[in-house]
Amino acid sequence: MSEARQFIPVRIAVLTVSDTRTLETDVSGQTLADRVAEAGHLLSARKIVKDDVRAIRHVIRDWTARADVDAIITTGGTGLTGHDVTIEAVRPLFEKEIEGFGTLFHMVSFPKIGTSTIQSRATAGVMKGKYIFCLPGSPGACKDGWDLILRPQLDYTHKPCNFVEIMPRLDEHLRRRKG
Secondary structure: OOOOOOOOOOEEEEEEEOOOOOOOOOHHHHHHHHHHHHOOOEEEEEEEEOOOHHHHHHHHHHHHOOOOOOEEEEEOOOOOOOOOOHHHHHHHHOOEEOHHHHHHHHHHHHHHHHHHHHHOOOEEEEEOOEEEEEEOOOHHHHHHHHHHHHHHHOOOOOOOOOHHHHHHHOOHHHHHHHO
16 A cells, blocks of 8 residues: 555445345445445445346446446346346446456455355446446455455555546546547
């Protein structure tokens, strides 16, 4: 970490994808919300939506249009069952996919859960200048994804580089089209 750089809070929205959870029973979403706040970031929004492609896309499109959201973290729906549709909902919305995110997630997950990590389709990308990170629905996966990947990458003081320092340039292609 570098003390030469001043921390910049990121405005983060947390979306839980589940047919069964409520705000009271959503341990994974609460885990992320707590960690976002503990790291000094701002929780812009938090919501639970059913495992439904249209419903997920509606929330993602709404949040990427908001000025008070820089990044979205989803939890749930990244597995292999018929109900797991988060990736099918979100991946087509990406303008750019962060391909290394899934690879790194598997690397940090493997020492803890072994080959079971293969059942996760954790992914990330960029849409309209906003980051979207899709994590599995277990509290452990959310802790690992936040603690070992997202927390350092969403910290402007993290070196040699981080997601925050390139955030202002994520929508360059959109600005070029307008100009």
